[in-house]
Amino acid sequence: MIKKTVCLTVATLVFTMPEMTAQAQSDIVHDAEYYILVAQNAEKWAAEDKALDETLAAFREKNGGKPPNIIYILIDDIGFGDLGSEALNSIRGYSTPAINEFAREGMRLARMYTEPSCTPTRVAFMTGRQPYRNGMGNTSVDISGFGLAGKEVTLAEILSESGYNTSHVGKWHMGDIKEAWPNFQGFNYAAFPIHQQGQLTIFHDDAADEEVSIGIGANNYDDRYTIDGWLRTDASSMVTGVEGVRGENPREVHMKPGERWNETKYHEMNVRYQQQAKEQLRALAEKNEPFFLQYWPLYPLTGPRTTTDQYTTPNGGIYVEKMKLVDQWIGELMAEMDELGVADNTLVIIMGDNGHFTKYSPQSGFTPMIFRGGKGDTTEGGVRVDAFVRWPGIIEADSVVGDIVHVTDLFMTIARLGGAADLIPTDRIIDGIDQTALMLNGETHGRRDYVFIYNINKLEAVVKEQYKLAIPGGNLDNAILADFFDLFRDPQEKYPVSTEIGAWGGAKFVRMIQRHMARKAKYPDEGPAVGIPYEGIENLRPETKTAVEEFLFMMNTPKL
Numbered sequence: 001m002i003k004k005t006v007c008l009t010v011a012t013l014v015f016t017m018p019e020m021t022a023q024a025q026s027d028i029v030h031d032a033e034y035y036i037l038v039a040q041n042a043e044k045w046a047a048e049d050k051a052l053d054e055t056l057a058a059f060r061e062k063n064g065g066k067p068p069n070i071i072y073i074l075i076d077d078i079g080f081g082d083l084g085s086e087a088l089n090s091i092r093g094y095s096t097p098a099i100n101e102f103a104r105e106g107m108r109l110a111r112m113y114t115e116p117s118c119t120p121t122r123v124a125f126m127t128g129r130q131p132y133r134n135g136m137g138n139t140s141v142d143i144s145g146f147g148l149a150g151k152e153v154t155l156a157e158i159l160s161e162s163g164y165n166t167s168h169v170g171k172w173h174m175g176d177i178k179e180a181w182p183n184f185q186g187f188n189y190a191a192f193p194i195h196q197q198g199q200l201t202i203f204h205d206d207a208a209d210e211e212v213s214i215g216i217g218a219n220n221y222d223d224r225y226t227i228d229g230w231l232r233t234d235a236s237s238m239v240t241g242v243e244g245v246r247g248e249n250p251r252e253v254h255m256k257p258g259e260r261w262n263e264t265k266y267h268e269m270n271v272r273y274q275q276q277a278k279e280q281l282r283a284l285a286e287k288n289e290p291f292f293l294q295y296w297p298l299y300p301l302t303g304p305r306t307t308t309d310q311y312t313t314p315n316g317g318i319y320v321e322k323m324k325l326v327d328q329w330i331g332e333l334m335a336e337m338d339e340l341g342v343a344d345n346t347l348v349i350i351m352g353d354n355g356h357f358t359k360y361s362p363q364s365g366f367t368p369m370i371f372r373g374g375k376g377d378t379t380e381g382g383v384r385v386d387a388f389v390r391w392p393g394i395i396e397a398d399s400v401v402g403d404i405v406h407v408t409d410l411f412m413t414i415a416r417l418g419g420a421a422d423l424i425p426t427d428r429i430i431d432g433i434d435q436t437a438l439m440l441n442g443e444t445h446g447r448r449d450y451v452f453i454y455n456i457n458k459l460e461a462v463v464k465e466q467y468k469l470a471i472p473g474g475n476l477d478n479a480i481l482a483d484f485f486d487l488f489r490d491p492q493e494k495y496p497v498s499t500e501i502g503a504w505g506g507a508k509f510v511r512m513i514q515r516h517m518a519r520k521a522k523y524p525d526e527g528p529a530v531g532i533p534y535e536g537i538e539n540l541r542p543e544t545k546t547a548v549e550e551f552l553f554m555m556n557t558p559k560l
C-alpha cells in the first residue's frame with residue numbers, strides 16, 4: 001500500500017519568524033502558526049476588537065466600574081458527550097440536570113481541546129502555555145519533588161494584580177513542592193490535596209481490600225520475601241488535604257498522626273470542598289472587588305465502592321453515581337449565585353480536564369462515545385471535552401460554536417476580560433489565543449484553527465481545521481507511520497485519508513511542524529521546578545517525615 005506523501009524530517013530547518021505587531025496585544029509572543037492567521041485577519045480582528053472593547057467597557061460601567069467575576073469549574077476525567085445533553089445522558093442511562101440547564105443558559109464550546117491528562121491541562125489553563133514548555137506535561141501520583149515553577153505566571157497572579165480576589169478549592173495536582181501550590185501561585189485562599197486520586201481513592205486500604213490496587217494496603221500482602229520496605233506506597237503517610245492563605249505555609253487538615261486514610265475520608269474531603277466552594281463564593285461575593293473562584297472537584301473519580309450503598313441510576317456505574325452528586329453540587333453552587341445576586345456579572349466556565357479514564361471503562365459507567373480513546377491518548381477521545389460558558393446578557397444563551405478552542409485560550413480570554421492582558425509575560429511563548437470574539441460574537445468568530453497535541457514531551461498529532469495528522473509515538477522522522485484524518489467525516493480516527501489529504505496537505509503540515517519546532521528552538525522548553533516534597537507544611541505527621549526521608553535517600557543514590 002502506498003501510504004502517503006508526507007515527509008516529517010524537521011531537524012535541518014533554519015527558519016526566522018518575521019516580527020509582526022499587527023494587533024493590540026502585540027508584545028505577546030505566540031507560536032508561529034498564529035502569525036500566519038494574523039497576517040491574513042489583522043484588519044478584521046482589529047475592527048472586531050474595537051467593538052468588543054466598547055461592549056466590555058459598557059459592561060464595566062453598568063457593573064460599578066468592575067470587570068466580571070470569574071468562576072472556573074473543572075471536572076476530572078469526563079469524556080466528550082457526558083454532560084450537557086439530555087439525549088446523550090439517556091444513551092448512558094443517567095442524567096446531569098444542573099449542568100444541562102447550565103449549558104442551555106450559555107454557550108457550548110463544541111470543539112474544546114485540552115491536554116491529554118490532569119496535570120498538563122491544569123498547567124495549560126493556569127499559565128496559557130502548553131506544559132511541554134515548562135516540564136509539566138507528565139502526571140505524578142506519588143511523592144515526586146517537582147512542580148509548577150514559581151517563575152511561571154499564572155492567571156491567578158495577573159488577575160489578583162489587577163484587583164481580583166482569588167480562591168482555589170479542590171484538586172490542584174501541579175506538584176508537591178511549595179512554589180507550585182496555589183497559595184504561592186496567586187490565590188489568596190486555597191484548600192486542596194497535595195496529590196490526587198491515585199493516593200486519595202486508589203492506593204488506600206479500602207481500595208486494596210477491593211483489589212482496586214494490588215500489592216499495597218495495611219493487610220493485603222504477605223511480606224515474607226520483602227527486603228525493600230520502601231517499595232510500597234502508603235497512601236496514609238503522604239500528605240492529604242491542606243489549607244492555606246497567600247504566601248503563608250499551609251497546614252494539613254483532618255488527618256491525625258497514625259491515622260489511616262480511607263474511602264470515607266475521601267468522601268468527606270469531597271463534601272468539604274463542596275462546602276468550601278460555597279463558603280468562598282459567599283465570602284467573595286460580599287467583597288467590593290471582582291473575584292476569581294476555581295472549584296476543581298475530585299469526584300466523579302472513585303476507586304472502591306465503600307461509600308456507595310445505593311445505586312440510583314439505570315447505568316449503575318460508580319463514577320456515574322458520583323457524577324450525579326457533582327452535578328447536584330454544581331446546581332447548588334449556581335443556586336447560591338442566584339441568591340447572592342452575582343449570576344449576571346459572573347462568567348462561569350464548566351468543563352472536563354481530559355477524556356475518560358478508559359482503564360475503568362465500562363465499570364465506571366463511562367466509556368468513550370463519540371471520539372476514540374481517553375485520558376492519556378492523543379486521539380480526540382483524550383483531548384476533546386464538554387465545555388460550557390455562561391455570562392447572561394453577554395454570551396448568547398443556548399448557543400453552540402464549532403470553532404476550535406484550546407484550554408490555554410481561556411487564560412488569554414479571561415486575562416482580557418479581567419483587564420489583566422498587559423500583565424501577561426512577553427519573554428516566553430504563550431500558546432493561548434484571545435477568544436473573546438468567539439464568546440461574545442459567536443460561531444465563526446474564533447481565532448484559532450490549529451492545535452499541537454503533545455503526549456508529555458512528544459508531538460503526537462497536529463490539528464488544522466478539520467484535518468488531523470496523527471504521528472504515533474511522536475516519531476517525526478518516520479513518515480510512514482503518520483496518518484491524516486478528516487475529523488468531520490471520521491471523528492473516531494478510524495479511516496485514514498493520508499493520500500487524499502497528504503497529496504495537497506502533506507507539505508503544508510510538515511512546514512507547520514517545522515515552524516513550530518523553529519519557534520521552540522528560539523524559546524527552548526524547560527524542566528519543572530524541583531525541591532523538597534512538602535517543604536513548609538506546618539504540621540507534617542511523623543510518618544510523612546519518614547516517607548520524605550526515604551524518598552530523598554532514593555533520589556540521592558546516584559550521588560552515593
Ligand SMILES: [Ca+2]
Nearest residue numbers: 076077118353
Ligand atoms: Ca483528569
